[in-house]
Amino acid sequence: MNQAGAAQTGVPATPDEVDRIVDAWRRERPDLDVAPLEVLSRVTRLARHLDRARRGAFARHDLETWEFDVLSALRRAGVPYELSPGALLTQTLVTSGTMTNRIDRLEDHGLVSRHPSPEDRRGVLVRLTTSGLTKVDAAMADLVAEEHTLLGTLDPAQRDTLAALLRTVLGQFDA
Incomplete structure (x- = not known):
């Protein structure tokens, strides 16, 4: 510098x-x-x-990054913590085939379940199980603690400035 x-x-x-x-x-x-x-x-x-x-x-919570991505998308959806596979695709930026595979694997581990969509008889909704909710909440708490450590040399005003600057740079890609 x-x-x-x-x-x-x-x-x-x-x-x-x-x-x-x-x-x-x-x-x-x-x-x-x-x-x-x-x-x-x-x-x-x-x-x-x-x-x-x-x-x-x-x-530390026996999760892969991709598993956390799907579980956290469901968690952020709020009660009842469910989304359509299409909504999960949008939030995680993967292909339909990849998402189907991921949902299958998460379901095999008891972290999500599939339910018929009440609005579309052909559709399904993916829902966090109690086990999935517990696991994603614990992993999120650990992640936030790690991120606080990474940013520990900055005071709150510096973090706000850095966030604003990065938002400006990334805006061209998120538009």
Whole structure:
């Protein structure tokens, strides 16, 4: 981080691995503006740490990431914690065949059950079981604790600023 950036954020300008990478590229390719690396390489490195933390939190509850994704979509739906397979597809961004396989596996583990849709006799709804609800709630609590640790060096105002900046960058993809 350069001195101007340090002054604006109040964060000391202690060089990190990304600074070393950026400095090397600037030395080797002075013709390129490598400034985006200062942000996006850090985002990539943070994503790797987050992925490890997430996998660890889920593993403590015998869940894979994909299992948590489906269970948490159902949990967020509210009582009675059920969604159609189509709604689950939308929320988890997988194919229909993949979702069918995932629902089958979660049902085999007693975490979800299928029920006929009251609005469409041909349709089904996927519902969290009591066991699924207990497991996803416990995994979520562990995940949030891990994420608080990852962001522990930021005060609440800095977290709000970072969230707003990331929302702006990601907005182009979520639109």
